[in-house]
Amino acid sequence: MKVAVENIPYLRTGLSEKELVSLALSVKAVRYLGLLIAIPLFASLIKKRLYIPWVLWAFLISGLIGTGIYAADEIFYNNVLLFFIEPIYSLSWSIALAAIGLNANVKELLSNEGTKALIMAFAGFFAATITFFIGLYIIG
Structure with a gap:
């Protein structure tokens, strides 16, 4: 994150590290909320009917409860509740x-379609890695 901040002129002095972490977590939360929807x-x-799994409801409700507790008493949340939540x-x-991992079907993975998907996944990973290092070389 520090490398990103050092290379974005308007963030070099505008935000402290704590504020940057808060900003990054907020962006991540918005991404999760987008996936949740x-x-x-x-x-x-696909199913032509509204289907929302119970796990999604549990995730949303627990997130709202955690946010409410944090907003109400940040000290209690950080000193007491995190001790139980993190494990x-x-x-x-x-x-x-x-x-x-247990849901993966090895036979399907090693079939023609699975092999193509696996090759594409590795190609995407290597392309992203190479792009990252090229960007790092250009920046620094």
């Missing part, structure tokens, strides 16, 4: 990633 919307268009978050994230 886009995923059910596209699923509903639950780490465990939930691990379970979600494991579920994605």
